[in-house]
Amino acid sequence: MKKTTYLVQGALIAAIYVVLALALAEISFGPWQVRIAEALTVLPYLTPVAIPGVFVGCLIANFFSPFGILDVILGSLATLIAAVLTYRMPKRWLAPLPPVLVNTFVIPILIYFTANEPVTFWFLVAQIFIGQVIACYGFGYYLLLILERYKLLQR
Numbered sequence: 001m002k003k004t005t006y007l008v009q010g011a012l013i014a015a016i017y018v019v020l021a022l023a024l025a026e027i028s029f030g031p032w033q034v035r036i037a038e039a040l041t042v043l044p045y046l047t048p049v050a051i052p053g054v055f056v057g058c059l060i061a062n063f064f065s066p067f068g069i070l071d072v073i074l075g076s077l078a079t080l081i082a083a084v085l086t087y088r089m090p091k092r093w094l095a096p097l098p099p100v101l102v103n104t105f106v107i108p109i110l111i112y113f114t115a116n117e118p119v120t121f122w123f124l125v126a127q128i129f130i131g132q133v134i135a136c137y138g139f140g141y142y143l144l145l146i147l148e149r150y151k152l153l154q155r
Helices: 003-023 036-045 050-062 068-087 097-114 121-149
Strands: none
Touching (some): 003 036, 003 050, 036 050, 036 097, 036 121, 050 068, 097 121
């Protein structure tokens, strides 16, 4: 893949992530969240260009997070780790699993330590897990199927 094409595709993925996260900010940030932009975290299964794309998109979106710099750092690193693991998944149905699992345990930690009110850690884990399953399996998996069916991105 040419370097310019790689950069443009990565930037496009990042831009879509930011737009989705910020346009739907009410449901993208907080303990009860379904960050629809997380559906894009399945894209590394199809192409490695999506790894920096979703990472940079998440990084930019997290600058608008109510959880501050901790979300910018930890949240974005969680997305990067999940993206790399997604790229390594052997089966399509497993592609949404890394972002679900990584974010289920990382995001509650940062919310727990930055929340202005007392929160129960395991309740946060359950909340984030539900939101991630909806975003990654509910939306992301179908995005993956559509992209593969119409050969818009191929592994």
